[in-house]
Amino acid sequence: MKNEKCPVLNFTEQIGGKWKLPILNAIRKNGSLRFGKIHQIVEGVSRKVLTDQLKGLEKDKLIIRKQFEEIPPRVEYSLTDKANGLNEVFEAIGKWSNTVDK
């Protein structure tokens, strides 16, 4: 069931904030990523905030968290189909950034 809310609000409510778009982009470019690797790639984010954002993305069904029962722990994050639907958005952002002077 779809609500009638503005599509832009629907987007910003799920993917707003400073880190979610960069996090999704990092995972998307790598297929799947471990926590530590995301922490390296998305520069400047603290581990606390990273876990918060990942939880939010998981709750909104944008990423899948797969935990391996190993020691030391291993967790891999990958995109859901829903998040893969954002590919066009990422591509449009990429185009825009390249045509605009920064």
Next chain:
Amino acid sequence: MKNEKCPVLNFTEQIGGKWKLPILNAIRKNGSLRFGKIHQIVEGVSRKVLTDQLKGLEKDKLIIRKQFEEIPPRVEYSLTDKANGLNEVFEAIGKWSNTVDK
């Protein structure tokens, strides 16, 4: 001159935050808008925050502020070419929001 920063960061630094994307979308859909009209359309934003965001968008050359020397005052905001370049992004967001259940 372009820097080598990640396109996604370039985007979020200019258009991040809760209100900027909805504000740009409102102006874009109407061609140009007065302050009070934006305040009506973008629901929930206070006048203080709206002026702050509009100033930020103007500084980043995403909108043009045209002030008419009239009483009572009239100010109209419109998009720059740079912001019009975001059309594809808005379209991609629209498509995504419609295919996804909310």
Next chain:
DNA sequence: ATTGATAGTTACCTTTTGGTAACTTGTTTC
């Protein structure tokens, strides 16, 4: 027995963002 590895959690603090309510400005309307 200590160190190291990974993926967090927790308590606490700072910064950023956002909100409210009152005030301003100058002309026109009542």
Next chain:
DNA sequence: GAAACAAGTTACCAAAAGGTAACTATCAAT
């Protein structure tokens, strides 16, 4: 002479977001 209008500004406060540093768990290697 007071009220209304539009587009703010200002002072002040509250909430959200984000950061730091220390801690946890479990097993393997030294």
